[in-house]
Amino acid sequence: MTQLALVIDLNVCVGCHACVTSCKEWNTSGTAGPMADLKPYGKEPRGTFFNRVQTFEVGEYPQTETVHFPKSCLHCEDPPCVPVCPTGASYKREEDGIVLVDSDKCIGCKYCSWACPYGVRELDEHQKIMTKCTLCVDRIYDMSLPEAERRPACVNACPTNARLFGDVDDPDSEVSVAIREQGGYPLMPEWGTRPANHYLPRRKTRMTIHEDELVRADNPLKKERQLPMPDADDPTLDETTSW
Amino acid sequence: MHPAFSVIFLTTLLGAGQGLFLALYTAQVYAAFGLLPEQDPVRFHALGAVLALVLLGLGLFSSFFHLGRPERAWRSAARWRTSWLSREILVLPALMAAIAAWAAIHYSGFDPLLFTFRETYAVSLSLAVGAIGTLLAFALYLCTGMIYACIKQLQEWATPLTVVNYTLFGLASGFLLAAAFAGWSGTGLADFFGGWAIIATVVVFFTRAASLVRNARLKHKSTLQTAIGVRHAQIVQKAQGAMGGSFNTREFFHGASKRKYAFVKWVFLVLVFPLPLLLASAGLGSGRTGLWLAAFLIQYLGLLAERWFFFAQANHPQNLYYQTV
Numbered sequence: 001m002t003q004l005a006l007v008i009d010l011n012v013c014v015g016c017h018a019c020v021t022s023c024k025e026w027n028t029s030g031t032a033g034p035m036a037d038l039k040p041y042g043k044e045p046r047g048t049f050f051n052r053v054q055t056f057e058v059g060e061y062p063q064t065e066t067v068h069f070p071k072s073c074l075h076c077e078d079p080p081c082v083p084v085c086p087t088g089a090s091y092k093r094e095e096d097g098i099v100l101v102d103s104d105k106c107i108g109c110k111y112c113s114w115a116c117p118y119g120v121r122e123l124d125e126h127q128k129i130m131t132k133c134t135l136c137v138d139r140i141y142d143m144s145l146p147e148a149e150r151r152p153a154c155v156n157a158c159p160t161n162a163r164l165f166g167d168v169d170d171p172d173s174e175v176s177v178a179i180r181e182q183g184g185y186p187l188m189p190e191w192g193t194r195p196a197n198h199y200l201p202r203r204k205t206r207m208t209i210h211e212d213e214l215v216r217a218d219n220p221l222k223k224e225r226q227l228p229m230p231d232a233d234d235p236t237l238d239e240t241t242s243w
Numbered sequence: 244m245h246p247a248f249s250v251i252f253l254t255t256l257l258g259a260g261q262g263l264f265l266a267l268y269t270a271q272v273y274a275a276f277g278l279l280p281e282q283d284p285v286r287f288h289a290l291g292a293v294l295a296l297v298l299l300g301l302g303l304f305s306s307f308f309h310l311g312r313p314e315r316a317w318r319s320a321a322r323w324r325t326s327w328l329s330r331e332i333l334v335l336p337a338l339m340a341a342i343a344a345w346a347a348i349h350y351s352g353f354d355p356l357l358f359t360f361r362e363t364y365a366v367s368l369s370l371a372v373g374a375i376g377t378l379l380a381f382a383l384y385l386c387t388g389m390i391y392a393c394i395k396q397l398q399e400w401a402t403p404l405t406v407v408n409y410t411l412f413g414l415a416s417g418f419l420l421a422a423a424f425a426g427w428s429g430t431g432l433a434d435f436f437g438g439w440a441i442i443a444t445v446v447v448f449f450t451r452a453a454s455l456v457r458n459a460r461l462k463h464k465s466t467l468q469t470a471i472g473v474r475h476a477q478i479v480q481k482a483q484g485a486m487g488g489s490f491n492t493r494e495f496f497h498g499a500s501k502r503k504y505a506f507v508k509w510v511f512l513v514l515v516f517p518l519p520l521l522l523a524s525a526g527l528g529s530g531r532t533g534l535w536l537a538a539f540l541i542q543y544l545g546l547l548a549e550r551w552f553f554f555a556q557a558n559h560p561q562n563l564y565y566q567t568v
Contacts, residue, residue: 015482020484039487042487043487044486044487044488045486045487046485046486046487046488046489048490049484049485049489052483052484052485052489053482053484054480054482054483054484054564055480055481055482056467056471056473056478056479056480056481057478057479057480057481058473058475058477058478059475059477060477066481067471067473069471071484071564080394080395080396082325083322083325083326084325084326084327084328084393084394085322085326086318086319086320086321086322086326086328086329086332087315087318087319087321087322087329088318088321088322089318105315105318106311106312106315107310107311107312107313107315107316107318107319108310108311108312109309109310109311109319109328110309110311110494111326111328111390113490113494114244114394114397114559115394116561117396117465117559117560117561118560118561118564119491119495119559119561119562119564119565121490122489122490122491123311123490123494127311128311128312129311129312130311185472186472187469187470187471187472188465188469188470188560189469190464190465190469191395191396191464191465191560199471199472201472201473202473
């Protein structure tokens, strides 16, 4: 089995929105597009995005921490949006686990967006159909691209490498190792959706130093000074030994 | 959730249409057992069925306004194995066909005897078709309710009470309309239908109150902590990822003030239960059609408010990602 997914490292994300803009840029000209923009230069611009970055402040000053939180479809292993779809437009691919919307079958009833606990599906106001992250399915298999670029646009764009992409069903993949070794977690596990995308928590590298570790307790000469240079008259090593 | 008027009209009109048909068929069954007098098949059964079809048709019509691409609506019959919405879309035309057939049988007078039950009760074609229609009408109540009840993270809806309430509200308004229709058509059945409408309204008062109490005490499973996976009691959202709002901020929030929200709740509590009950009890035995019609119209208005509140009350967990709406 293959389950492609993203792993998002909240420890590294700086909230620059490069993933948002690169996602929009790629997908608005891709198979899922165009992604509508309404009044893009108006007072309240709005439009369709597959990926959004939100910012949260955790704690109270001065003990605060800013968490930038990119949010896109989690490509659940048990996606609640799929069975509720009356037309079968919302489906999960057998071969790689990507959840997609067939834009020719979607009737725009929005029922799938109700069934998704994460709010990662958006009805395109122009096309009047449901749209969502495709994990750049039109890019990751494109053999005309160099192999290093066959990744979702957001992953390529991330300047801090906060987004990892790979097969979470392969225990040795980069994403699986990251989830396993760096405490990757799914969102809202209470709904049993088993999201394929995981998030890596904020983590700090701390070192505990005890006082006795600052003093060398095991100095055999009980001295910290440099040893003096031998006198010029003293025999050298060459003179005292025969090779 | 954002209450869409297309769905509010859809569910209330369908409910009343189903209820009206069930009322008419109940009268026929009673008549078949000799408990009620036989009615004029054309002026009562056929015309009443046409009225039910009009309500169902209007409901179907308003449902199209909920779709982004109504021209593709035919596709929605595809996934009846998994989707309650798909099931509803299959059952609704089937019910309309059954009601139309039932009306046609009564209108044409072609109602052959199928068999005799215990050598006393004659089961005619119209009675059999009506039984199929009854099954379909209840199946449609189940489908409509389950569309909402099956979404487990919408905890306000995810309860059997949702299905029970949809069914009973439909029956209450349908039987009230049947009482008004019976009064208008000059049959003596207004009190019979009205009595059942009163019973349905009283029962649904208790079941809806139970769901209100349940929702008031509901503890939501998702929190901002589980939503972003940070375990801290104090998390404040600083940016929502959009300047002018998004689909997420429009579709999942009712957008009404607290006062309007509370007002609608009291409007529906008054218009659906005490006022129609008062009018209906005045209508019992009075022979005044206007009272039944007023009771139906007032309760229907109340049901519009009830449905608005039903949607507005549902709190979607995705709202956790939009703390400052």
